[in-house]
Amino acid sequence: MRSDLNEIAQIDQYLFRQFSEEEGKRFEARLSMGDALAEKVEAQRMAHRLIRLYSRKKERDRIEGIYRQLLEEPAFAHQLKTIFI
Amino acid sequence: MTLQYDDPIIELYRESFPDFARMVRRMGGSLEEAKDSFHDALLIYLEKGKAGTLQLHSSPRAYLLGTAKICWLHTRKKGAMLSLPEGFEPATPEEPDTEEREKKLLDSLQKSGKKCLELLKAVYYDHCSMDHIAGRFGFKGRRSATVQKYKCLEKVRKEIKITEIYAQ
Structure with missing residues (x-):
């Protein structure tokens, strides 16, 4: 591995x-x-901070997608509707 | 009709969220608040699972409900004395300048190196093995994948440096 890449590995x-x-x-x-x-x-x-920010954003988007998908299930949506009626 | 999904998180969501929503409703909260806190808790659960630091003393559902309740109380500032699961820092507002700078950097990185960001996410956030990464990203083997990982880190570091130079 290139010496500058070795240095990156050491910093990690x-x-x-x-x-x-x-x-x-x-x-x-x-x-x-x-x-x-x-x-x-x-x-x-800072690079690791950005990787974490990016990854969390992606994971939050995935969770939000699950919520939206579940809202399309009539039973799930009905449950929530009756709770917050 | 109930939709079928392979992801176990979907089933966990389906069977846990209504109970949490009911709890939040009883405490005077809204559906939006319930959802936000539940998503925070789910994120903690997933991150700890990936990092191998999840310690379940009961079921995943009970863990999720307990954590979501703490998250919700935190957002309501009722839970200053309650502690979040180890290793999780509640979201604190960043300095506007830092937040803006990070957002700009991330935007620029997403434009110039989406594949690198995905690879770095797989390594550092999802904690995938280098063999798995080699297969997923089409490298010859773990050695090539490791070299690429460091090249990507180098690329992100350079982008940070360039942005800093322009900011000065």
């Missing part, structure tokens, strides 16, 4: 706390040596 290990204690210390030492790696770590943290 750092963000998801998958490093051993020793590896974690080594990585943090590298982090403290310059801004370039720290910037990449922050961008990757």
Whole structure:
């Protein structure tokens, strides 16, 4: 794997706390040596935040779709209608 | 006629939501509120299931009803002392600037790299195995799928950087 992709894999290990204690210390030492790696770590943290946002939106859309489908079942729709009458 | 679906979540929804809606109605809430809280609870249930951290002490239905009730009380600000299931953070309003920035980034990513986002969702959110991902996305094997995963992360990171540069 390309060395920059290896670095991405290492940042993932750092963000998801998958490093051993020793590896974690080594990585943090590298982090403290310059801004370039720290910037990449922050961008990757943000990338994971966006992936989560995207995924949750998709999952919420799926759940909303299930609700709409169930509303087409007369028995289900009738139950809700009688509750909120 | 009752529609038939393969997804077990549909059956869980069908058999749980009316009871929750009844509970919300008794507490003075609306159908829309009941639905929103129920969807929050279902999301928690699904996410914990995918991450392998779901601890059921009773049935999925009981878990869902209990969690949905907590979510609903949270939205009504009656449940400040009630805790949500471990690992779930209730939605808190973002700073408008952050929210706007993330929305822009996500829009731009969806335009430029939908396949990458789907792949990253499968890896990090759905917790699919790399073998499964290789099959689903048409890679030769888990190694190619892993390389592609990191290339996609790199692509997202670059997009973030570009957006930041333009924002400055």
